[in-house]
Structures are given as structure tokens and as C-alpha cells.
Amino acid sequence: MMGRVEGKVAIVTGATKGLGRASAILLAREGAKVVLTGRTEAEGEEAVRAIVAEGGEAVFVKQDVADARSWPGLIEETVSRYGRLDILVNNAGIAIAANVEETTLEQWRLTMAVNLDGVFLGTKYAIGAMKKTGGGSIINLSSIDGNIGEADLAAYCASKGGVRTFTKAAAVHCGEAGYNIRVNSIHPGYIWTPQTQNYLADLGTAEEEKRKAAARHPIGRLGEPDDIAYGVLYLASDESKFVTGSELVIDGGYIAQ
Numbered sequence: 001m002m003g004r005v006e007g008k009v010a011i012v013t014g015a016t017k018g019l020g021r022a023s024a025i026l027l028a029r030e031g032a033k034v035v036l037t038g039r040t041e042a043e044g045e046e047a048v049r050a051i052v053a054e055g056g057e058a059v060f061v062k063q064d065v066a067d068a069r070s071w072p073g074l075i076e077e078t079v080s081r082y083g084r085l086d087i088l089v090n091n092a093g094i095a096i097a098a099n100v101e102e103t104t105l106e107q108w109r110l111t112m113a114v115n116l117d118g119v120f121l122g123t124k125y126a127i128g129a130m131k132k133t134g135g136g137s138i139i140n141l142s143s144i145d146g147n148i149g150e151a152d153l154a155a156y157c158a159s160k161g162g163v164r165t166f167t168k169a170a171a172v173h174c175g176e177a178g179y180n181i182r183v184n185s186i187h188p189g190y191i192w193t194p195q196t197q198n199y200l201a202d203l204g205t206a207e208e209e210k211r212k213a214a215a216r217h218p219i220g221r222l223g224e225p226d227d228i229a230y231g232v233l234y235l236a237s238d239e240s241k242f243v244t245g246s247e248l249v250i251d252g253g254y255i256a257q
């Protein structure tokens with residue numbers, strides 16, 4: 001049976017753990033060749049081994065998404081290895097638990113460097129490659145915090161709001177230019193990943209904070225990484241061929257209230 005992204009070539013940033021890892025594994029399972037990036041070689045190679053063990057094709061490339069110099073080489077390596085680039089998942093991101101009064105300028109700038117510069121650079125360079133081979137799909141991980149404010153995540157909210165409207169600007173540009181490149185954002189609620197575990201642990205007792213966070217989701221629990229990976233798969237596949245500039249909210253009803 002054909003996979004849902006059979007024969008496509010994908011880059012997933014920050015794929016060493018959490019949502020990036022789950023998305024890379026699912027894309028590979030559905031037939032894509034996947035380039036996983038991240039800063040930790042051992043974890044990246046472990047994720048590649050998990051994909052290869054299932055019969056998939058993948059490679060790890062070490063990358064800091066905030067480093068502008070890393071992008072041209074990553075795109076070049078992908079195209080020379082697999083011939084093209086069809087899918088970019090700008091997933092890498094950080095969250096620092098601090099309200100506006102506590103946030104230092106250094107924390108603010110670090111958050112913007114990873115969450116916004118990284119997404120901007122990835123989108124810019126991916127468009128350059130995709131337009132040469134007939135199009136593609138760019139998927140940017142925003143957050144429910146790109147739509148609403150959370151007191152303890154001041155810089156994170158600002159960065160994810162930026163990802164949300166930057167995505168729309170890039171989508172409109174690609175549409176008007178006739179590139180056949182779609183650009184969309186995904187807005188997860190709280191998903192049980194290392195990022196969420198660390199954030200909740202910073203706020204207080206992890207178990208108690210997890211229970212309180214779950215209660216804020218009308219569905220009554222936190223999400224799992226594959227809840228987001230399935231959204232990534234849909235936006236990566238041709239099933240979403242009329243979807244661009246949109247925001248896919250996957251949050252157990254959090255921002256519906």
C-alpha cells in the first residue's frame with residue numbers, strides 16, 4: 001500500500017525528541033525520506049535507528065536552527081542526497097517559564113532566536129529549494145500561545161504569535177508567486193513531551209501541575225506526540241492541497257473556551 005507521503009523528501013528540525021521525533025517517525029512510516037536535525041547527535045542517531053528499524057529511510061544532520069550559516073548547507077545536503085525537498089517541518093523550539101516582569105532581555109532574545117529566527121530562516125531557504133522542483137509544504141510549529149496569552153510564558157507567547165502571522169505572510173507570498181508551496185502553522189495545546197515536563201516542573205510539583213494543566217483542556221487530559229504528528233502528516237501530504245495560510249489547532253478544546 002502507498003504511504004500518504006510516499007516518495008516525498010522531508011526535513012524535520014529539532015527531531016531528537018518530543019513532537020519532532022514523533023513527526024519524523026510518522027512521515028517515514030508513510031513513505032517519506034526524512035532528514036532529522038537537532039543539536040544532540042546521540043539522540044538524533046537513535047531516532048534515525050528507530051526509523052531504519054521499521055524499514056524507513058532517514059539521516060541525522062547536526063544543526064542549531066538559530067544559526068543562519070547552518071541552513072544553506074542543510075538544504076544542499078538534503079537535495080544532493082535525496083534529489084529534492086518537499087516538506088519542511090519547522091519544529092525546533094524552546095519555552096522559558098517566566099512572566100513579563102521576570103523575563104530577562106537575554107531570555108527574550110534567546111527565545112526569539114530559536115523560535116522566530118529559526119522558523120524564518122528555514123522557511124526562506126526551503127522556498128528557495130522547493131520552487132525549483134515544483135512546490136512543497138512548510139509546516140511551522142506555533143502553539144495555542146500564538147493565539148492566547150499565558151502569564152508565565154511571555155517571550156514564548158510573543159515568539160509563537162510571530163510564527164502564526166509570519167506563516168500567513170509566507171503563504172500569501174508563495175501563493176501570489178505561483179510557487180505551489182503551501183505554508184501552514186500548527187497550534188498544539190499541552191502535549192506530554194520533555195518541553196512540557198520541564199515547563200510544568202519549573203512551575204511547581206510536576207504531577208500537581210500536570211493535573212491542573214489537564215483540567216484546562218475541555219477534553220480532560222494532555223495530548224500525546226502522535227496527536228500533533230498526525231496533523232503534520234495531513235499538512236505534509238497532498239490531502240491538504242487546498243490548505244495554505246491556515247492554523248491547525250490541536251488542543252483538546254483549550255482555546256475554544
Ligand SMILES: NC(=O)c1ccc[n+]([C@@H]2O[C@H](COP(=O)([O-])OP(=O)(O)OC[C@H]3O[C@@H](n4cnc5c(N)ncnc54)[C@H](O)[C@@H]3O)[C@@H](O)[C@H]2O)c1
Binds near residue numbers: 092141191192
Ligand atoms: N509540547 C507542547 O505541549 C507544545 C505545545 C505547543 C507548541 N509546542 C511546540 O512544538 C515544538 C516541539 O516541542 P516539544 O514539546 O517536542 O519540545 P521538546 O523540548 O521536547 O523538543 C524540542 C526539540 O527542539 C530541539 N531544539 C531546541 N532548540 C534548538 C535549536 N536551537 N536548534 C535545533 N534544535 C533545537 C530540542 O533539542 C528538541 O529536540 C516546539 O516549537 C514547541 O514550542 C509544543
